[in-house]
Amino acid sequence: xxxxxxxxxxxxxxxxxxxxxxxxxxxxxxxxxxxxxxxxxxxxxxxxxxxxxxxxxxxxxxxxxxxxxxxxxxxxxxxxxxxxxxxxxxxxxxxxxxxxxxxxxxxxxxxxxxxxxxxxxxxxxxxxxxxxxxxxxxxxxxxxxxxxxxxxxxxxxxxxxxxxxxxxxxxxxxxxxxxxxxxxxxxxxxxxxxxxxxxxxxxxxxxxxxxxxxxxxxxxxxxxxxxxxxxxxxxxxxxxxxxxxxxxxxxxxxxxxxxx
Amino acid sequence: xxxxxxxxxxxxxxxxxxxxxxxxxxxxxxxxxxxxxxxxxxxxxxxxxxxxxxxxxxxxxxxxxxxxxxxxxxxxxxxxxxxxxxxxxxxxxxxxxxxxxxxxxxxxxxxxxxxxxxxxxxxxxxxxxxxxxxxxxxxxxxxxxxxxxxxxxxxxxxxxxxxxxxxxxxxxxxxxxxxxxxxxxxxxxxxxxxxxxxxxxxxxxxxxxxxxxxxxxxxxxxxxxxxxxxxxxxxxxxxxxxxxxxxxxxxxxxxxxxxx
DNA sequence: AATCGTTACATTGTCGACATTCTTCAGGTC
DNA sequence: GACCTGAAGAATGTCGACAATGTAACGATT
Numbered sequence: 001x002x003x004x005x006x007x008x009x010x011x012x013x014x015x016x017x018x019x020x021x022x023x024x025x026x027x028x029x030x031x032x033x034x035x036x037x038x039x040x041x042x043x044x045x046x047x048x049x050x051x052x053x054x055x056x057x058x059x060x061x062x063x064x065x066x067x068x069x070x071x072x073x074x075x076x077x078x079x080x081x082x083x084x085x086x087x088x089x090x091x092x093x094x095x096x097x098x099x100x101x102x103x104x105x106x107x108x109x110x111x112x113x114x115x116x117x118x119x120x121x122x123x124x125x126x127x128x129x130x131x132x133x134x135x136x137x138x139x140x141x142x143x144x145x146x147x148x149x150x151x152x153x154x155x156x157x158x159x160x161x162x163x164x165x166x167x168x169x170x171x172x173x174x175x176x177x178x179x180x181x182x183x184x185x186x187x188x189x190x191x192x193x194x195x196x197x198x199x200x201x202x203x204x205x206x207x208x209x210x211x212x213x214x215x216x217x218x219x220x221x222x223x224x225x226x227x228x229x230x231x232x233x234x235x236x237x238x239x240x241x242x243x244x245x246x247x248x249x250x251x252x253x254x255x256x257x258x259x260x
Numbered sequence: 261x262x263x264x265x266x267x268x269x270x271x272x273x274x275x276x277x278x279x280x281x282x283x284x285x286x287x288x289x290x291x292x293x294x295x296x297x298x299x300x301x302x303x304x305x306x307x308x309x310x311x312x313x314x315x316x317x318x319x320x321x322x323x324x325x326x327x328x329x330x331x332x333x334x335x336x337x338x339x340x341x342x343x344x345x346x347x348x349x350x351x352x353x354x355x356x357x358x359x360x361x362x363x364x365x366x367x368x369x370x371x372x373x374x375x376x377x378x379x380x381x382x383x384x385x386x387x388x389x390x391x392x393x394x395x396x397x398x399x400x401x402x403x404x405x406x407x408x409x410x411x412x413x414x415x416x417x418x419x420x421x422x423x424x425x426x427x428x429x430x431x432x433x434x435x436x437x438x439x440x441x442x443x444x445x446x447x448x449x450x451x452x453x454x455x456x457x458x459x460x461x462x463x464x465x466x467x468x469x470x471x472x473x474x475x476x477x478x479x480x481x482x483x484x485x486x487x488x489x490x491x492x493x494x495x496x497x498x499x500x501x502x503x504x505x506x507x508x509x510x511x512x513x514x515x516x517x518x519x520x
Numbered sequence: 521a522a523t524c525g526t527t528a529c530a531t532t533g534t535c536g537a538c539a540t541t542c543t544t545c546a547g548g549t550c
Numbered sequence: 551g552a553c554c555t556g557a558a559g560a561a562t563g564t565c566g567a568c569a570a571t572g573t574a575a576c577g578a579t580t
Contacts, residue, residue, distance in 0.1 A: 028345045029533080030333060054562070064535050065562090066326065070333045073290060077337040079431070085288040086541040088562055105431040108372030116364065171339070171365040175435055289563075314532070324565050325532090346571040348532055 033061060033071035041080055041091055042181050044150075048189045049093040052081065078178045080185070094186035099234050102186060103227045106160075106179045109172055111220040113164040114207070118216030128166040129212050135159040136204055143201060153187060159204060190234060197233065293321060293331035301340055301351055302441050304410075308449045309353040312341065338438045340445070354446035359494050362446060363487045366420075366439045369432055371480040373424040374467070378476030388426040389472050395419040396464055403461060413447060419464060450494060457493065 037057075040046040058068040072089055075081040081089050094102060117128055139155035142148070157180045164176040203226045210219040297317075300306040318328040332349055335341040341349050354362060377388055399415035402408070417440045424436040463486045470479040 028343060030343070066329075066534060069326075069563090070330050073330045073333045074337040076290075077334040079434070083288060083290070084542090086562060087543080101429045101431055104372070104376065104427075104429055105435070108368055108432060112364070112368030112371065167364075169361045169364055171361055171439070172368060174339070175365070179431070326564060326566095329533090344572090346532060347573080 029063065029067050030071045030074070033063065033068060034074045036061060037071060037075055038080065038181060041075075042184050044188055046091050048091050048185045050091050052089040052091065054088065078181075080178070080181060092182075092185060093189050094182055095189070096235060099186055099231055102179065102182055103231050106176075106183065107224055107227050109176050109179065110160060110163060111223055113167050113169075113172060113176075114211060114219040114223060115216035116167050116169075117163065118211055118214050118219060122214070125214065126212065129208055132159065132162055132166065132208055132211075135162045136201075136208060139204065140201055153184070156200065156204075157183065186234065197229070289323065289327050290331045290334070293323065293328055294334045296321060297331060297335055298340065298441060301335075302444050304448055306351050308351050308445045310351050312349040312351065314348065338441075340438070340441060352442075352445060353449050354442055355449070356495060359446055359491055362439065362442055363491050366436075366443065367484055367487050369436050369439065370420060370423060371483055373427050373429075373432060373436075374471060374479040374483060375476035376427050376429075377423065378471055378474050378479060382474070385474065386472065389468055392419065392422055392426065392468055392471075395422045396461075396468060399464065400461055413444070416460065416464075417443065446494065457489070 037046070046052060052072070054065050054068055054072075058065045061068065072081055072083070076083050076089075080092055082092050083089050117125060120128070135155070135158050139152070139159055142152045142155040145151070161173075161176055161180055164172050167173075203222065207219055207222045207226075210222060297306070306312060312332070314325050314328055314332075318325045321328065332341055332343070336343050336349075340352055342352050343349050377385060380388070395415070395418050399412070399419055402412045402415040405411070421433075421436055421440055424432050427433075463482065467479055467482045467486075470482060
């Protein structure tokens with residue numbers, strides 16, 4: 001939706017919360033603005049902790065403050081924005097004390113997802129795993145190029161979201177989308193948030209193999225171990241061999257596309 | 261908040277979504293309205309599928325349409341309201357095709373919660389289980405009186421929410437709150453939604469025992485079995501011995517308390 | 521009799537303006 | 551020098567009014 005987000009890959013616009021009932025309805029203005037705001041946060045245009053001035057953003061989107069404020073309340077409910085009375089909106093900053101809870105919540109959702117996938121009949125399971133392997137390939141390719149830390153992060157999160165998407169459960173997908181954007185916020189909040197573990201590829205390969213074996217329990221434990229390591233790294237408890245990738249936070253300021 | 265909800269029990273106003281960051285801040289008007297709306301849905305004042313006329317509700321709450329619309333967007337994000345462009349707001353109706361997904365989502369959250377509780381050190385674990393046993397006692401007492409189906413449902417949902425609350429994870433609590441209100445909506449949507457299984461007490465006793473044994477895996481499986489049976493009952497697949505309790509849906513119309 | 525098109529109504533979507541609150545900065549005091 | 555106090559400024563919170571849309575009733579037509 002903004003230029004930093006869609007960089008050509010066909011399957012971009014990864015995790016985006018969609019309405020629970022997915023009928024054929026023209027999206028409301030509030031929907032469109034909410035998507036725009038989420039993309040701005042996910043893409044780093046709105047940095048964690050920064051304040052969101054209503055008049056400014058509204059004029060950039062070509063709408064008035066009313067619809068913008070309504071959309072903002074959606075993100076407040078998601079925990080992506082915080083609204084202090086009188087002081088307006090800020091992008092939430094995921095502090096170190098929140099990382100543990102965040103990944104526990106992700107484990108709750110994604111663990112349920114992999115258990116559910118593993119319990120499918122083999123044919124459907126293979127179909128979902130095949131598309132997950134595409135995402136894994138994208139991650140591998142991003143790791144090979146190895147210059148753009150955010151691209152690696154995108155591919156990682158896309159893979160995790162894809163697992164939840166395979167369940168077809170709109171509620172789980174909505175939760176996962178929120179948590180994954182918060183993961184991105186956490187990565188943007190910490191200086192070393194984009195440091196990438198070298199074994200990230202192995203872990204996900206293991207995960208998919210266990211899934212195709214139908215061993216949901218093992219896959220869930222792999223996920224738990226992966227998250228535990230990630231949390232430890234973010235909290236600086238461990239100091240293992242890293243593969244640091246420079247991640248330039250493009251300093252572009254606000255730039256929304258006006259809504260049609 | 262409205263008379264159908266607080267019937268004297270001290271620990272009422274059960275599951276209510278709170279802001280993720282729980283600092284000392286006077287709640288915003290939008291917060292207050294959102295709580296009021298959730299209570300109205302949870303308490304049956306706003307019935308599933310009914311339309312919510314903005315001007316009417318706003319005047320009853322003593323606010324203008326602006327803040328009400330902002331609050332409504334919060335519930336839209338939660339999946340408690342749906343907003344069709346031009347046609348306004350309706351309370352969501354959880355159809356039969358949604359029941360499966362709803363309980364799968366609840367299993368994801370609550371299973372993670374019980375696993376987490378079971379993994380605590382014994383002292384803290386016992387403390388949480390003690391408060392859960394209070395909720396279990398409330399459920400038992402509601403079942404003994406046995407006249408008010410909704411009170412039984414309240415006690416059941418309070419117990420389930422209490423388990424998630426014990427984790428202290430605000431994200432999980434927020435998700436659980438949303439899902440539990442949707443469970444209530446599902447119960448209000450189906451004619452026999454308030455039919456209560458006779459073994460509901462045994463199941464929860466088993467659950468707490470397994471928890472105090474620190475066996476998160478077993479507790480999680482108990483939960484899964486419980487939910488599977490509930491889904492089967494709601495979808496009318498099974499016809500086991502029931503203990504039907506008459507649940508009168510009090511036909512009171514809108515009645516909000518004006519905000520102070 | 522049932523269906524389609526038209527019209528009138530009610531409700532929502534959006535906007536601009538005003539009242540209120542918070543933030544910031546200067547000045548003074550301890 | 552650090553802290554508290556107060557006032558100016560800027561942003562938010564709220565409201566009322568208008569425009570746009572969807573809905574329902576009614577009559578004409580097949």
